[in-house]
Amino acid sequence: MFDFAVWFKEHFPGRAQVLPVLEAFSREVRHYPGNLTGTRDGRQFAVLHLVDSLYPLVRLAEWAWSGRWLDLGSGPGLPGLPLAVVCPEMRLTLLDAREKPLTFARHFAEAHGLTHLEVRLGRAEEAGRDPALRERFDGVVVRAVDNLGVLAELGLPFLRVGGRMIAYKGKSSREEARQALHALRQLGGEVVRIEEYRLPGLPHTRSLVVVDKVAPTPDRYPRRTGVPHKRPLRG
Numbered sequence: 647m648f649d650f651a652v653w654f655k656e657h658f659p660g661r662a663q664v665l666p667v668l669e670a671f672s673r674e675v676r677h678y679p680g681n682l683t684g685t686r687d688g689r690q691f692a693v694l695h696l697v698d699s700l701y702p703l704v705r706l707a708e709w710a711w712s713g714r715w716l717d718l719g720s721g722p723g724l725p726g727l728p729l730a731v732v733c734p735e736m737r738l739t740l741l742d743a744r745e746k747p748l749t750f751a752r753h754f755a756e757a758h759g760l761t762h763l764e765v766r767l768g769r770a771e772e773a774g775r776d777p778a779l780r781e782r783f784d785g786v787v788v789r790a791v792d793n794l795g796v797l798a799e800l801g802l803p804f805l806r807v808g809g810r811m812i813a814y815k816g817k818s819s820r821e822e823a824r825q826a827l828h829a830l831r832q833l834g835g836e837v838v839r840i841e842e843y844r845l846p847g848l849p850h851t852r853s854l855v856v857v858d859k860v861a862p863t864p865d866r867y868p869r870r871t872g873v874p875h876k877r878p879l880r881g
């Protein structure tokens with residue numbers, strides 16, 4: 647039977663002091679009115695959400711995991727909040743178009759002293775044009791928001807050249823990356839790595855698609871709210 651504390655201590659030796667915060671996040675998000683993640687069961691939540699969120703730290707352990715990061719379409723803080731709890735050198739902004747999950751995240755961050763975490767309500771299409779946010783981030787993480795071509799348009803505007811976006815994907819990530827090739831080129835991105843993994847006890851393949859920002863994003867992107875999804879950039 648999967649035990650998150652055992653998994654965590656095995657993969658992050660020396661960081662057991664943050665385990666109570668991750669456990670509190672699991673407990674509080676699962677019991678928040680309105681069911682923010684659709685998962686009430688603690689063990690299931692730990693595998694599907696905590697372990698999944700933290701996987702980049704296992705697979706891309708050689709990275710610095712510091713600087714300014716954006717969690718695009720974060721909901722209550724997935725995957726960004728667990729990442730920032732384990733890596734206090736990350737300054738993290740959660741961005742989502744919905745108020746309710748952000749209210750949870752704001753309260754949680756305040757209650758647990760996560761001063762390196764900021765919460766912003768808004769659409770990526772608009773926030774990506776805000777000079778305080780555009781090309782200001784070292785990294786973007788994004789999970790369960792849209793396909794890679796659309797994410798290129800929503801996410802890459804936030805990154806400085808040399809920054810990187812990590813998209814959490816399922817098993818069709820290589821096909822998605824192939825289909826997004828034109829959009830990525832237009833927006834200044836390039837897929838540099840795909841890391842496949844399996845969550846404990848589950849058969850499905852998951853993947854982390856790493857996109858490097860290799861050139862500035864042209865000023866005309868992102869297009870108006872809804873357009874990137876309705877009319878994805880194609881070759």
Ligand SMILES: C[S@@+](CC[C@H](N)C(=O)[O-])C[C@H]1O[C@@H](n2cnc3c(N)ncnc32)[C@H](O)[C@@H]1O
Nearest residue numbers: 719720721724742743744768769770789790791
């Ligand atoms: C399925 S939820 C995923 C939430 C979280 N990332 C997770 O993995 O559990 C998708 C989230 O993306 C947000 N979202 C979708 N498109 C967005 C956009 N263009 N700008 C900001 N947020 C967006 C939605 O409001 C929603 O909270």
